[in-house]
Amino acid sequence: MNYMEQITYALSFIEKQLTEKVTLDEVASAAGYSKYHFQRLFFHVTGETVGQYISKRRLTEAAKALSLEQKSVTEVAFTYGFDSHEAFTRAFTKRFGLPPSALRRSGKMPRYTMLERIELPYLENIQLQSIEPLYVPAHEELNLVGYSSATRSTTDIIHCWNRLGQKIDMQKNQKRYGVLRYPDAFGLSLSFAYFAGIPTAEHVGTDGLESLTLPASGYLVFPHKGSVQNLKLTYQYIYGSWITHASASDQLYARYDFEYYDHRFLGNDHPDSLCFIYIPVLARE
Structure with a gap:
């Protein structure tokens, strides 16, 4: 299945x-x-x-x-x-x-805010099934500045990046990080939190910006090539398929993961755009 x-x-x-x-x-x-x-x-x-x-x-x-x-x-x-x-x-x-x-x-139904049951088509993606992560054993601590939002939908993520773009004149080759943070306790009422940011060292003056520090850690790094619209397919592969067959030696850290963008990211819709999903690993035996 x-x-x-x-x-x-x-x-x-x-x-x-x-x-x-x-x-x-x-x-x-x-x-x-x-x-x-x-x-x-x-x-x-x-x-x-x-x-x-x-x-x-x-x-x-x-x-x-x-x-x-x-x-x-x-x-x-x-x-x-x-x-x-x-x-x-x-x-x-x-x-x-x-x-x-x-x-x-x-008796008039609200047309555009109704959510009918989602019917998911059967999906197969041969390209995604061939992805194997690179293990980075000792990534340094990351100090970031940017904006965060309680994440209930993908529109909240887009809003974070738009706010950051309005505040900072981001260059094409600038390193960018999209961090999805998960709650300590899991329940139906909880949201995730998304943080869109850049390295602190690359921005002079942090007025009005939030800061976030990610600890030094080992990571499993998954590449994603193509449109950001299809980024969810790579996440689906990681958490739906790859993780069920992952090595027992990989002890994944459940608190966050992040996307990394640099000069290899050619635009949201470019077929050759490349970004990377980092999954923190507590330990690898």
């Missing part, structure tokens, strides 16, 4: 649990992964964290129930796992731009 099929199992499990309590452990188990690897894989496949995806699906089905079945707001709130009428109203209004009572009266 490949990782896309396993994610499909997880999505099917989520659909069956939209009106029930569900934990990250249960969803990850349905996919056959540990929760640590599953959170990363799910994000890179769907563009959503597990918790955010479940929340959007529940609110979408709640909107349908209010519009088509004319159930009461309180009944729908409790059906889709909200603890109170007030909590449901806040989440619903934030998502759709109008309170549930207004949608119930009008």
